[in-house]
Amino acid sequence: MKRIVLVFGLIAGGIMSLMMAVTIPFIDRIGVHSEVLGYTTMVLAFLLVFFGIRSYRDNTTGGLLPFSKGFGVGILIVLVASLCYVATWEVLYYGFFPNFAENYAAHAIEAARASGATAAQIAEKTREMEQFRQMYKNPLVNIAFTFIEVFPVGLVMTIVSAGILSRRRTTGQPLQSATPAGVR
Numbered sequence: 001m002k003r004i005v006l007v008f009g010l011i012a013g014g015i016m017s018l019m020m021a022v023t024i025p026f027i028d029r030i031g032v033h034s035e036v037l038g039y040t041t042m043v044l045a046f047l048l049v050f051f052g053i054r055s056y057r058d059n060t061t062g063g064l065l066p067f068s069k070g071f072g073v074g075i076l077i078v079l080v081a082s083l084c085y086v087a088t089w090e091v092l093y094y095g096f097f098p099n100f101a102e103n104y105a106a107h108a109i110e111a112a113r114a115s116g117a118t119a120a121q122i123a124e125k126t127r128e129m130e131q132f133r134q135m136y137k138n139p140l141v142n143i144a145f146t147f148i149e150v151f152p153v154g155l156v157m158t159i160v161s162a163g164i165l166s167r168r169r170t171t172g173q174p175l176q177s178a179t180p181a182g183v184r
Contacts, residue, residue, distance in 0.1 A: 001056060005076040008052030012077065013084025015045040016150065020088055024097065042150055045081065046157035049074045053158075053165050063167060070162035078154030082147055089146045090139070101136040105129035 019041040056073045057065040112125040135141045
């Protein structure tokens, strides 16, 4: 199981990390579509959870897999991938984009102005963004925000994949052999 979790988790994490590293420098040009692109990449990368659970079911358990075991394998894959994503962001943030929080705050305030917000609403948004900037300076908060960004997507993919791939032996049905038919 460890090998399956590491292989599929590292591949999923690598896909998300690579996409993040490639798109972050162009986030101003991509604009609002960057979130769509980011979450689409996450969903596609987390398809590997499905294939990881399926690989575990087919190669380790002889075709039978209770939901709980499939969920366990899937959530471990998600944790590995999420940790890769977080580690990549921390390197990018502290090494290359240390002013990200300031730029994000400025963009959010400008978006509020452009949407026709009142002076009171802009003042509230400015206060909110200043609070965000201060919180984001704390590495633990930074890590938590980044983890919370990616983990729920993987959790949903894990639940769906474990549900689709779970198989239980019914009473009176013989246990399936892990060897192909006709090979003894």
